[in-house]
Amino acid sequence: MENVSVFSVCGMCTVRCPIRVKVENGRVSFIEGNPHVPAMKGAVCPRGAAGTALIYDSERPQTPLIREGNRGKGKWRKASWDEAFDYVAERLKKIKDKYGPESIVFTDRGGPFRDYHRAFLRGLGTPNYSNHDSSCARNVQHSALSLTGKGRKAVAYDFKNCKHVVLQFRNIFESVNVQEVNNLMDAMEKGCKLSVIDIRANVSAAKANNFMKIRPGTDYAFNLAVINEIISTRLYDEKFKGTYIEDFDALKKFVAPYTPEWAEGETGIPAQQLRKFTKELAQAAPAVIWHPGWMAARYTDSFYICRSIYIINALMGSYGAKGGLAFISKPGDVGRKGLKKFMDLYPKPKGKRADGVGWKYKHFEEGPGLAHLLFKAMEKEDPYPVKGYIAYRHDPLMGYPEPERLKQMWDNLDLLVSVTFSWSDTAWYSDVVLPMSPYLEKESIIATKNALKPQFFVRKRSVDPCYDTKADWEIVSGLAKRLDLPDLVFEKVEDLWNFQLDGTGVTIDDFDDKGMVTLANKPVYLNFEDYSFKTPSGKIEMISKKLEDNGITSLKPYESPVKPKEGEFRLTFGRCALHTQGHTVNNAMLFEQMPENVLWIHTDEAEKLGISDGDIVHVTQNNYTEDIKAKVTDVIHPEAVFVIHGFGHTLEVETRALNKGLADNKFMAGGMEIWDQAGGAIAYQEHFVTVSKA
Numbered sequence: 043m044e045n046v047s048v049f050s051v052c053g054m055c056t057v058r059c060p061i062r063v064k065v066e067n068g069r070v071s072f073i074e075g076n077p078h079v080p081a082m083k084g085a086v087c088p089r090g091a092a093g094t095a096l097i098y099d100s101e102r103p104q105t106p107l108i109r110e111g112n113r114g115k116g117k118w119r120k121a122s123w124d125e126a127f128d129y130v131a132e133r134l135k136k137i138k139d140k141y142g143p144e145s146i147v148f149t150d151r152g153g154p155f156r157d158y159h160r161a162f163l164r165g166l167g168t169p170n171y172s173n174h175d176s177s178c179a180r181n182v183q184h185s186a187l188s189l190t191g192k193g194r195k196a197v198a199y200d201f202k203n204c205k206h207v208v209l210q211f212r213n214i215f216e217s218v219n220v221q222e223v224n225n226l227m228d229a230m231e232k233g234c235k236l237s238v239i240d241i242r243a244n245v246s247a248a249k250a251n252n253f254m255k256i257r258p259g260t261d262y263a264f265n266l267a268v269i270n271e272i273i274s275t276r277l278y279d280e281k282f283k284g285t286y287i288e289d290f291d292a293l294k295k296f297v298a299p300y301t302p303e304w305a306e307g308e309t310g311i312p313a314q315q316l317r318k319f320t321k322e323l324a325q326a327a328p329a330v331i332w333h334p335g336w337m338a339a340r341y342t343d344s345f346y347i348c349r350s351i352y353i354i355n356a357l358m359g360s361y362g363a364k365g366g367l368a369f370i371s372k373p374g375d376v377g378r379k380g381l382k383k384f385m386d387l388y389p390k391p392k393g394k395r396a397d398g399v400g401w402k403y404k405h406f407e408e409g410p411g412l413a414h415l416l417f418k419a420m421e422k423e424d425p426y427p428v429k430g431y432i433a434y435r436h437d438p439l440m441g442y443p444e445p446e447r448l449k450q451m452w453d454n455l456d457l458l459v460s461v462t463f464s465w466s467d468t469a470w471y472s473d474v475v476l477p478m479s480p481y482l483e484k485e486s487i488i489a490t491k492n493a494l495k496p497q498f499f500v501r502k503r504s505v506d507p508c509y510d511t512k513a514d515w516e517i518v519s520g521l522a523k524r525l526d527l528p529d530l531v532f533e534k535v536e537d538l539w540n541f542q543l544d545g546t547g548v549t550i551d552d553f554d555d556k557g558m559v560t561l562a563n564k565p566v567y568l569n570f571e572d573y574s575f576k577t578p579s580g581k582i583e584m585i586s587k588k589l590e591d592n593g594i595t596s597l598k599p600y601e602s603p604v605k606p607k608e609g610e611f612r613l614t615f616g617r618c619a620l621h622t623q624g625h626t627v628n629n630a631m632l633f634e635q636m637p638e639n640v641l642w643i644h645t646d647e648a649e650k651l652g653i654s655d656g657d658i659v660h661v662t663q664n665n666y667t668e669d670i671k672a673k674v675t676d677v678i679h680p681e682a683v684f685v686i687h688g689f690g691h692t693l694e695v696e697t698r699a700l701n702k703g704l705a706d707n708k709f710m711a712g713g714m715e716i717w718d719q720a721g722g723a724i725a726y727q728e729h730f731v732t733v734s735k736a
């Protein structure tokens with residue numbers, strides 16, 4: 043067999059870096075960053091390099107499976123694809139006939155490859171598409187919308203040209219996006235400053251010029267004091283304020299009591315340090331990026347923290363600026379035609395969403411709604427019964443709080459289907475597992491990247507599947523065929539791509555050279571004369587009518603977080619460079635490098651408890667206990683303990699990951715009910731645990 047190289051798209055996390063895959067004798071031998079994308083610098087991150095271990099792993103679902111015993115007991119019958127498709131389609135039809143199309147719901151993991159399966163849902167007639175985002179970035183999205191009328195992805199972080207980057211609950215050097223990291227490192231070599239505000243010194247803090255260790259849950263206090271300082275010392279961008287900020291006086295009045303001295307008492311960060319930092323930030327303006335956060339589903343006021351960050355960016359004039367929050371273009375903005383959409387084949391379903399978004403909760407964006415409220419609707423059969431659920435590349439039992447509670451919410455379902463490439467708690471609990479081919483073994487639909495230079499990109503198949511798995515489009519097509527949706531049935535992926543490219547002037551051959559097609563010659567930056575935001579005033583609005591009309595205040599007074607009781611710690615978490623969420627722990631290459639997580643605990647607190655570095659400790663909440671190794675350190679705030687999320691697997695089919703480390707989501711009693719009412723996301727860090735030596 044010949045040796046070939048294929049342009050593809052990494053699938054080890056949702057960043058989806060462009061890659062080039064070397065194939066020798068039908069096996070993947072090497073994965074590198076796509077050399078035509080300068081910011082990749084030819085590299086991938088450690089997880090990206092471990093894609094080979096994913097495809098050649100025998101511990102993943104290898105054929106369709108249909109449940110035989112009770113849910114979760116792991117008794118499976120192997121099925122052919124025809125049998126599995128028939129089984130699922132028949133049951134979906136029955137549910138639709140008996141309860142109506144809205145009784146079928148679907149959640150996925152977000153990302154750029156959604157148009158085709160979302161069209162499938164429209165074809166079925168259900169409004170209930172949802173994704174993981176109420177466990178991730180919903181607060182960021184809703185805060186962006188509330189201020190500018192546009193979502194969080196309407197701006198790109200122009201790290202390459204930035205002069206001062208601020209990371210607050212954003213650990214860019216471990217929670218990686220390869221191109222962003224490379225661009226930031228280039229900028230830092232040219233003198234860009236890095237400030238990090240975190241509850242512990244992470245890798246980003248180690249690279250920072252300025253690290254501010256903050257008391258967990260007090261970020262809003264810090265940010266309000268920064269706004270106070272900017273306004274009282276007139277450090278804001280006059281021209282930007284005049285053109286683009288609405289209700290400035292209301293903001294000024296609101297922040298007046300929140301002085302740096304006041305904030306010091308809340309956050310533990312000295313007032314003088316805050317002042318110095320604010321001044322330095324203003325000196326770099328408008329080429330500043332205060333990152334609004336990514337995994338911002340942490341506190342009940344996270345939405346307001348995100349809003350305060352966007353407000354600071356606005357005061358710095360960083361919106362639309364080179365080196366700031368640059369406005370991105372869509373194909374239409376650069377005079378090109380966008381991809382033809384599968385979703386346009388069907389009208390938007392008329393029914394109400396089961397999660398209440400759009401009618402009960404009018405201040406939330408409809409798009410993906412809020413999955414935790416969808417799960418609640420399943421339990422209560424309110425506003426109507428939900429009987430069929432497809433979890434598509436999504437593992438809510440690992441990603442949402444209190445899995446046992448979530449299983450109860452799913453008890454009323456007649457059908458639970460998982461479409462997945464790896465085992466997961468959710469797949470294990472399903473009635474049917476439809477195994478998806480991992481990214482190196484499949485094609486994906488063409489996607490658009492809206493950017494300073496927008497582009498189309500595509501994932502091509504590098505090698506054929508080694509097990510009886512199928513690509514996403516083959517799975518949706520197989521179901522569409524049996525559910526009377528002929529427009530969504532494709533025999534060949536080329537036909538599907540040609541549908542998308544129709545009218546764009548681009549052909550699939552145009553992707554051969556570089557793996558992507560760029561739609562503009564050079565980056566486009568804001569033109570002050572003709573840009574307006576999508577708010578009623580066209581400006582960035584400090585007071586949002588949409589929020590206020592729904593009983594939610596735009597400028598919320600600060601409330602001090604609960605202090606942990608004596609002997610308790612706030613449970614905090616984050617990511618590491620070697621794993622993605624819960625789904626890589628069992629990857630042989632990554633497991634070898636990091637088999638378990640450890641519990642970060644402050645030296646003084648550990649000493650009080652008689653715990654030394656490396657000791658095994660019990661972590662307990664409400665009579666539930668798991669054991670984990672302690673990492674005793676000075677660099678974490680004493681009120682918190684910290685773990686990397688995604689460990690503590692209990693499935694015997696994953697022999698490597700089994701019983702390694704601790705599962706943070708099991709220490710969040712009542713957590714499905716604790717969410718940010720203004721921003722919509724779960725508040726994962728409002729939970730406390732005790733720690734003792736084992």
Ligand SMILES: Nc1nc2c(c(=O)[nH]1)N[C@H]1C(S)=C(S)[C@@H](COP(=O)(O)OP(=O)(O)OC[C@H]3O[C@@H](n4cnc5c(=O)[nH]c(N)nc54)[C@H](O)[C@@H]3O)O[C@H]1N2
Pocket residue numbers: 053054055056151174177178337434435436437438440441442443462463464465466478479480481615616622623624625687688706707726
């Ligand atoms: N306690 C706690 N809970 C959390 C978090 C936390 O830190 N702590 N983090 C939250 C965050 S930020 C998020 S985003 C969610 C994530 O929650 P999920 O999206 O549920 O988690 P993943 O493990 O990324 O993906 C779920 C499943 O989808 C499949 N999959 C993942 N990526 C791909 C892909 O690119 N292609 C294909 N075909 N399949 C894929 C895998 O088989 C995996 O089992 O969890 C959230 N929940």
Ligand SMILES: Nc1nc2c(c(=O)[nH]1)N[C@H]1C(S)=C(S)[C@@H](COP(=O)(O)OP(=O)(O)OC[C@H]3O[C@@H](n4cnc5c(=O)[nH]c(N)nc54)[C@H](O)[C@@H]3O)O[C@H]1N2
Pocket residue numbers: 055056178179210211212213214216217218219239240241242244256257258259260261335336337338340614615616617618619620621622623727
């Ligand atoms: N390697 C790797 N990269 C990833 C992922 C992955 O799993 N692995 N997942 C991807 C996904 S889905 C997401 S959402 C992003 C997440 O990207 P990030 O949001 O940047 O990642 P996290 O590590 O969850 O959190 C960042 C930091 O928040 C800190 N933190 C916790 N509580 C507080 C607090 O109260 N205040 C402050 N100021 N800081 C706090 C943590 O200590 C941590 O260092 O990463 C993406 N990239």
Ligand code: SF4
Pocket residue numbers: 052053054055056057058059086087088089090091218219220
């Ligand atoms: S950041 Fe790493 S794992 Fe994620 S897509 Fe890029 S190379 Fe793959």
Ligand SMILES: [Mo]
Pocket residue numbers: 177178179336337
């Ligand atoms: Mo996330």
